Amino acid sequence: xxxxxxxLLLEWKKDKIHALGxxxxxxxxxxxxxxxxxxxxxxxxxxxxxxxxxxxxSRDDLVGHVYDVTYGVVKNDKDTLVxxxxxxxxxxxxxxxxxxxxxxxxxxxxxxxSSAPQIRYPDCYGIDMxxxxxxxxxxxxxxxxxxxxxxxxxxxxxKKCKExxxxxxEEIVNYVKEIYRPFTDQEVSDKIAQLLKPVDCNAxxxxxxxxxxxLHKACPNDLGDWYFxxxxxxxxxNKVVNTSFINYIEGIKGRAY
Numbered sequence: 001x002x003x004x005x006x007x008l009l010l011e012w013k014k015d016k017i018h019a020l021g022x023x024x025x026x027x028x029x030x031x032x033x034x035x036x037x038x039x040x041x042x043x044x045x046x047x048x049x050x051x052x053x054x055x056x057x058s059r060d061d062l063v064g065h066v067y068d069v070t071y072g073v074v075k076n077d078k079d080t081l082v083x084x085x086x087x088x089x090x091x092x093x094x095x096x097x098x099x100x101x102x103x104x105x106x107x108x109x110x111x112x113x114s115s116a117p118q119i120r121y122p123d124c125y126g127i128d129m130x131x132x133x134x135x136x137x138x139x140x141x142x143x144x145x146x147x148x149x150x151x152x153x154x155x156x157x158x159k160k161c162k163e164x165x166x167x168x169x170e171e172i173v174n175y176v177k178e179i180y181r182p183f184t185d186q187e188v189s190d191k192i193a194q195l196l197k198p199v200d201c202n203a204x205x206x207x208x209x210x211x212x213x214x215l216h217k218a219c220p221n222d223l224g225d226w227y228f229x230x231x232x233x234x235x236x237x238n239k240v241v242n243t244s245f246i247n248y249i250e251g252i253k254g255r256a257y
Contacts, residue, residue, distance in 0.1 A: 091136035
């Protein structure tokens, strides 16, 4: 990421210098050339403490003790902190720990970059991500539907899922995609940022996700993207995602398989 930022910054500097024209001064040139991105070890994680694999009753208590920060490297109310995360599934650690801790450094803005796209659909091939209601992307889409007067989409999706509940798995369609269809990826990302920002966080918070298209460019030989697209490689995946949605509406906890 830093290489990409430096390449972009180089082009920015060229444009700025050219824009000065013939009347450029040494001071103006020096000011442009001096602009540099900074990379620091700001958040330190205790690798012995894993929250993703911890049961729900213990996770909330644990997330507040996993990270600590390095003070003195952020300019108060001026710097923007850009933090990379491998993926955002529930958002629990971000909301209850990371964002609060980073906010102690008093940055003007915090940008969380997820190297994975929005995780929208459950997995049924080994990773324990089976409950739709625990995905922050799903929660964001449901919230948007209710806020924009489109709650009927939730009811219609539930009805469609129920109607095909007893069909052979080969005939089942992933109707949960309709929950996300009314909104752009950016709208969902913006809502996720709102949901995850702690009420006592003073910094602006943005969340930027990798796109599915760019993920395919980065991993051209590994195309398993059903967590993000809902395009399952086997018919059983469609059955699982519809059952998971039914369970969410009916308040049934646990795996959908």
